[in-house]
Amino acid sequence: MxxxxxxxxxxxxxxxxxxxxxxxxxxxxxxxxxxxxxxxFTFGVWTTADAKKSDADYSKEFKKYKDGGIDEVLINTQTDPKLLARLVPLATKEGLKVHAWIMAMNRPNDSIALQHPDWYQVSKEGKSCFDNRPYVDYYQWLCPTKEESRNHVLGLVEGLAKVEGIESVHLDYIRFPDIFLPISLLPKYNLVQDVELPQFDFCYCDACVSKFEKEHHKNPKESHNTSIDMEWKNFRLNAVKAVVDDAYKIAHKHNKKLTAAVFPYPEMADHMVRQRWDKWNIDEVYPMIYHSFYDEEIDWVGYATKQGVADLEGKPTKVNTGIYIPGLKSDAELKEAILEAKKNGATGVSFFDGNALSESNLKTIKQVKSSL
Structure with missing residues (x-):
């Protein structure tokens, strides 16, 4: 037994x-x-299209990128699906993937939106982006809460998502105007931003105030200190998230991905531009880790990348680090920036922008790529 x-x-x-x-x-x-x-590990580049440029010139440009180690192009066609449809096969033929880059909530010179002054964001001072633009003339921000303006943006997203052959619709300016500028830009505007200034604090339009008041039983215009009113801050973060989440559904309905250019990491984006991208439904984010804007060294590219990757832990969203070419002093710094991004968890890097990439830069990118 x-x-x-x-x-x-x-x-x-x-x-x-x-x-x-x-x-x-x-x-x-x-x-x-x-x-x-x-x-x-992928390499990409942002570039703005010009309808007047010939197909032959575009083929030459795309071949230059591909020969320099670039895998994908993020193309701004001013939300023109026809121009995008023309460029996709040219880029694809050269072996590049194409993303449809769109300026989302900031819609400068949008001919349709300009017919609707009530679609625009309003500052705490009561001034509209329609005719009183913060910082620069091309800051014409639409309200993410008002049904008509958000539906206009989502309609543009769908128009791009329908174009055959693109990888994703790539959202940019999917946020509020800068409540705080990057530190190196402040002297340019002769500004000190130690606190939230009312002329840069948006959106206090009737639609936002009314919806917030209905949900939280208080009026932000009457708040003693809106900068520490978390419900008011979250209301605006969630307004942007709602647009992103709807855009995600639209992109996936057409079998495309949704990606976005975002501020360096979630806490920083939250603080500077009312953007909390770790809460979004999105396939990939391209944080613009432009170290020179913040008076930081090259290793900050790694630090900010790591922060974003950590905040997305457990989620399928990928991080593709954005590198600002004019902010680099040498090809050695370019190499260091790429390696910092990869070492800290990025699945790729993208460069701003195509016009700034020199032959030397492309040679360096190709050499780094072959060593990975």
Whole structure:
């Protein structure tokens, strides 16, 4: 009897070992598959299209990028689907993936929106972006809460999403106007921004105030200190999130991804521009980690990348680090920036912008890419 029990125990133990090994091998197989799927470190570039430029010139430009190690182009066509449809096959032929880059809530010179002055964001001072623009003349921000203005933006997203061959609709300016500018830009505007200034604090339009008052039973215009009113801040963060989440549904309906250019990392984006991108439904974010804007060193590219990756832990959203070419002093710094991004969890890097990339830059990118 004792011998029989020992035999059964040994048989059961053997089964457990076999099962454990099987699970381990399955787990490793899954991990290897995931590594293989996500292992490619991509290189991209933002570029603005010109309808007057010939197909031959575009083919030459796209070939230059591809020969320099670039994998994808994020193209701003001023939300023109026809121009985008013309450029996609030219870029694809050269081996590049195409993303449809759109200025979302900031819609300068939008001929349709300009017919509706009530669509625009309003500052705490009561001035509208329609005719009183903060910082620069091209800051014409639409309200993300008002149904008509948000539907206009989402309609533009859908128009781009329908274009065959694109990888994603790529949202830019998907936020509020800067409540705080990057530190290196302040002297340019002769500004000191130690506190939230009312002329840069948006959106106090009737639609936003009315909806907030209905939900929270208070009027932000009557708040003693709106900068510490978390409900009012979250209301605006959630207004942007709602537009993104709807855009995500639209893009995926047309079998496209949704990506976005965002501020360096979620806490910073939250503080500076009412943008909390770690809460969004989105496939990939391209944080613009332009270190020179913030008087930071190259290693800050790694720091900010790591912050964003950590905030997205457990989520499928990827991080693709944006690098500002004019802010680099040398090709050595370009190489360092790319390696800092990769070391800290980015799945790729993108460069702003195509016009700024020199032949030397492209040579460096190609060399770094071959070494990864």
């Amino acid at each position: 004792v011998k029989l029990l020992r035999t059964n125990k040994l048989q059961n133990f053997s089964k457990i070992i076999v099962l454990a090994l099987s699970l381990s091998l399955f787990s490793c197989g899954q991990k290897d598959a995931k590594t293989e799927e996500n292992g490619k």
